[in-house]
Amino acid sequence: MSTKQEIINAFHYRFACKVFDTTKNISDEDFEFILETGRLSPSSFGLEPWKILVVENKTLRQEIMPLAWGAQTQLPTADKFLIILSRKKESLLPESDYIQNQVNHVLEMPAEVAEAYTAHFGNFLKNDFDLLVDDRRVFDWASRQAYLAMANMMTSAAAIGIDSCPIEGFDMKAVEQLLADKNVINSEEFGVSAMLAFGYRANPPSRDKKRQSLETLIETIY
Template sequence: MDKTFEEVLEFRHACKVFDESKKIPQEDLEFILDAARRAPSSFGMEAWKFLIITNEELKAKLRPHCWDQVQITSCSHLVVILAGIESVKVESGIPKKRFARREMPQDKLEFYLKLYADHLKDTLSSDKNIYAWTAKQTAFAAANMMSAAAVKGVDSCPIEGYDKDAVESILGLDKAKFRLSMLLPLGYRVNEQSSQIRLSFDEVVEYIE
């Protein structure tokens, strides 16, 4: 039975040890990945891609370059979250296609495309700046995945501790198109989690009236 939103918040934690004998059903996996696909993105560019790794040899090859974290090899599915580079560049033609999905008149389409290019002039000036922008947005997709996973009783652990160049090399990424943003192992916990430790509501929320 799927969990309620409150139960999802209570269930989700950064799982440290996955049960290697348990695999996520394909139906639940697709539910999780579809949640990533539906995540919000700046200007609706959806500048991301998700690689799903189940090959044990590849996971083992990646692990030493991910601070030797056991989740990399013990998880059921290793999601590699990539940040788009080429797809957000105006000259690629892709931003225009993204805007065109809204079925607007040509003059309005050109208006939005110019607004996009002008507003992001500095951001689009280098691949380094683009990566800083698009990688930040992949957190939305990761958060959606982790929440969707929790709905199905699937655990997760967002990982940013890795040798970026080494992982990208092993995966054979074309860095002009995509770059590594995050690794997200998915699976089932071995032990029950300890209680969540969080700041109090009053420490993180301030009303301005």
């Protein structure tokens, strides 16, 4: 089988699994592989404005249940349950400790390059995308970056026969407050973008994958 066909097969295999088989567990090696594909994912300016919480604590899962209407079957059955965090405005300003650490120590830019890069990023935030008008715009931009990592993790999981389900059905403010009260997150720095469940399907999908045709989705401009 060609590499291209293997990738297409993974996309066909993946579906939003609502109920997982609780008798099957993901191996540490496979889960580390999934997380690594998230870590290696692209992000705008290479700033990786996300963090991933792996919720192994069963009590915390139970406390999330009444706040997450979209995860009522995934929380109790998924082998791995993730909360995807994205950074808020203050930690993404060009002069913030996070951005300065990212460009100077993670990306290892020379001092003069780092200075020009952060100035360019500041112009992007303020002018190109007009993100500094309010706090939510920056968080939403960071969330779009986090979704790239989520997509890659779901596809890589499907490629090795592991199922997943992305979840947005939850009370964002209430979940953030719960995590802050438990000192899991600093709510000034991070917000909750999504949840993501992994495991093995309890049942096959009820129908084949339905999508619009390429002809409908794609318009070529000559």
